Amino acid sequence: MVGKTLYDKLWDDHLVKQRDDGSALIYIDRQLLHEVTSPQAFEGLRLAGRKPWRIDANIATPDHNVPTTDRDKGIDGIVDPVSRTQVETLDKNCDEFGILEFKIKDQRQGIVHVIGPEQGATLPGMSIVCGDSHTSTHGAFGCLAHGIGTSEVEHVLATQCLVQKKMKNMLVKVNGKLGPGVTGKDVVLAIIGKIGTAGGTGYAIEFGGEAIRGLSMEARMTICNMSIEAGARVGMVAVDDTTIDYVKGRPFAPKGETWDKAVDYWRTLHSDDDAVFDKVVELDGSAIMPQVSWGTSPEMVTGVDGAVPDPAKEEDPIKREGIVRALKYMGLQPNQKITDIQLDRVFIGSCTNSRIEDLREAAAVVKGRKVASSLKQAMVVPGSGLVKAQAEKEGLDKIFIEAGLEWRDPGCSMCLAMNADKLGQGEHCASTSNRNFEGRQGFGGRTHLVSPAMAAAAAVTGHFVDVRELMH
């Protein structure tokens, strides 16, 4: 018998029923809910007179719409009435159905993909869904984590199952050691640059290799988070000591004997040596540079030492057209050096990079320096109330404030600009988020995706610079 991949194991462990037509019912251990993709799902339940199948499998928090200032006012601090209604609706729905919610004033509130792992509500081997494509984040724990649409949110609420077809297996192996100043974000951007935004479509990606094994849980989360930017709904990393150490002692983590039993099981969550993948992609980790995206799709990315491409050199007409359009939108010239791109704003935050390590990395770069006077704004938005508290305990808030960065309250913020934090038309932003789509961070706004350290370096220089030049 041939060995199984991690994905095969997770799939088999959650399979409730294989149907003849190739689809299957997969049991869902945990659903995370937020205010944007859940109201229509709850409404659907009510209209059909259905009840949630298993209430304690769900955890909710408002994150997309919440303001990042004046949070002591709670819901009243949300100025936009439409946003306020959405957050109120989540509260109402959770109260009505008895679902645990970390409300806007709860210190445990934060971005769904930050709070799940933080609470230990994300445990190795779980199947996890959320009405948000970055649910792949939780795959860092050896979880089967899918982003789903609102109809599926309703389906999981009502049945605790998801209808799925098994995907193909892809291994992305990052060999060697990463250089100093090179982070999980640079690794995942380099992977997307290599395989393209549709490279992982139809696959579940497992990230492996020496470089991945050497990364912290938070860096692994950053990588899995952006699987969807490579087209893959599911991204995963095998369980090891790093995983188990991270989970230990968290509020929802098992304790005592159950913990030991769980750990025994978790240790089996890796691909067997003789497992066969449908596709294998290898990268040399030691060759990865700090990355900067220049275009309007995450695959439009290059090393900080690189330049904006010249469409005249692209042979494929559809790609060429794409580059021309992106350069026009981004206001960049062919062959322009990345380090010559002048910035207007810097955003450090989002479910990709708003955890404590991200903030530490950024703080280390700005410490003792000042935000460039050419910038209109540089802000740091921690991923949760608990991340914020931890950062303040370590004095990171003071470092940021002293350097001239704004220190905000937790939420999605300028990652998608549903709240008041957004880019103006034509403004360039160094952002630690995950999408550089047109208009993503504000109408006409121009996003460049980078790591927290690179964003911090950009904040103090006003343009992109190789962060390694600022490190001692």
Place this chain on the structure above:
Amino acid sequence: MRAFTQHQGIVAPMDRSNVDTDMIIPKQFLKSIKRTGFGPNLFDELRYLDEGKPDQDSSQRPINPDFVLNQDRYRNASVLLARSNFGCGSSREHAPWALDDFGFRVIIAPSFADIFYNNCFKNGLLPIVLPEEVVDQLFCETEENEGYQLTVDLEAKTVTTPSGESFSFEVDDFRRHCLLNGLDDIGVTLEDADLIRDYEEKRRQTAPWLFNSGN
């Protein structure tokens, strides 16, 4: 859910690849707690020259005359012809809701992003994958012939051009069955409620930590 069996309609060409969900429906419109009313804001940033706001009368806004859906010949289109990786990006079901609300029933492309593809079926919208060469040919024919229509037959899994040329496409049996019959997925799954309960009971024994609701 609304059933889909056959459809004939005017084709609109959306000639760019990687059309993402932020482009299909920008985030400011996701604040709605309803499933309907997104049509006027479909492709908002491409369609209008100003920045769209929720709860605004879009008929009064300055339109971008170059955008395909603003051209008279495509205004009543119900089949969207698109390029590769259509619908990439977020999981927002508001994207198919907006396409549906505008009047689209079919989207044809060489490839789709997974979550978007899946979301379409839940809303009676049929995404069809056809080979790149065929899509190229349909783009040419659409642009050359005003009022160009395609006929889609889900039962037969075919797309037929006005000249009678027919292309077949693949679609999952389960999804096809649900769409043809307008079935409610949840109802279908709940027929297996006993199986789900059995599975759950077994897991409670073997993996009790999955049922811990915190403290």
